[in-house]
Amino acid sequence: MRVLVTGAASGLGAALVARYVAAGHQVLATDVSTDLSTGAPGGTAYLKLDVRSPEDWDAAVAWCEEHWGGLDLLVNNAGIATGGRIDVETLDEWDRVVDINLMGVVRGCRAFVPLFKRQRSGQIVNTASAAGLVHPPMMSSYNTVKAGVVALSETLSHELHPYGVSVSVVCPSFFRTNLADSIRGADSAMGATARQLIEKSPRSADDIAAVVIDGVRKRRFLIVPDRPARLAWLSKRFARPLYDRQMRRIAARAHQRAGEARTPDAG
Numbered sequence: 001m002r003v004l005v006t007g008a009a010s011g012l013g014a015a016l017v018a019r020y021v022a023a024g025h026q027v028l029a030t031d032v033s034t035d036l037s038t039g040a041p042g043g044t045a046y047l048k049l050d051v052r053s054p055e056d057w058d059a060a061v062a063w064c065e066e067h068w069g070g071l072d073l074l075v076n077n078a079g080i081a082t083g084g085r086i087d088v089e090t091l092d093e094w095d096r097v098v099d100i101n102l103m104g105v106v107r108g109c110r111a112f113v114p115l116f117k118r119q120r121s122g123q124i125v126n127t128a129s130a131a132g133l134v135h136p137p138m139m140s141s142y143n144t145v146k147a148g149v150v151a152l153s154e155t156l157s158h159e160l161h162p163y164g165v166s167v168s169v170v171c172p173s174f175f176r177t178n179l180a181d182s183i184r185g186a187d188s189a190m191g192a193t194a195r196q197l198i199e200k201s202p203r204s205a206d207d208i209a210a211v212v213i214d215g216v217r218k219r220r221f222l223i224v225p226d227r228p229a230r231l232a233w234l235s236k237r238f239a240r241p242l243y244d245r246q247m248r249r250i251a252a253r254a255h256q257r258a259g260e261a262r263t264p265d266a267g
Contacts, residue, residue, distance in 0.1 A: 004064065167221065
């Protein structure tokens, strides 16, 4: 199988690359990072790809056609972490996360769908988040873009079915990765909370990658690879009052922490 993974320099992307290479597949690892090959498994091909650049996407399509004669699996995995209260997070921060986390996926799909249609085969896997299914407070921008990725994926799953192309969307909760390093912005109190949740998670990127690959192999549309994400999603669907109470508690705790963070400035 011929596989392209974006955001492959670290985290879930690197874990997926390692597992696909170990299974004997041909893998093109892409990332905006110039240190892409550091620590990656042998036998992996590398290409610099900024998901914000249509030209980089065109180059990735050309590479796959020239070296492989096509592509079997596109994994739109690149993304950043963000979040904050609606009146604190800036519009520039919104623009950045929309451009990378949502439009980066859109650009990838637009670039490779013509190839998949010509082949009349292929798979697209889009990395969203549990935040695309459940929407905690103080995460407006992140929730919005990840929900957009889920909506895009469902739309394409129907649109591309006549061409033999399948689509999956991955919705994990927090797991250990360096994604926290991408957190920046005006709402430092909420950023610190997100970093803590990422760094203290008992789940590794490799744990998530193993479940994702199994779901992709079975061509599942919705892949929810960990128990906390599944419980949150089921709670929202089947126990909405319980879900709402939990979201309100999260908001109350965040309000208290933010208030405590401002206390030194008051005096």
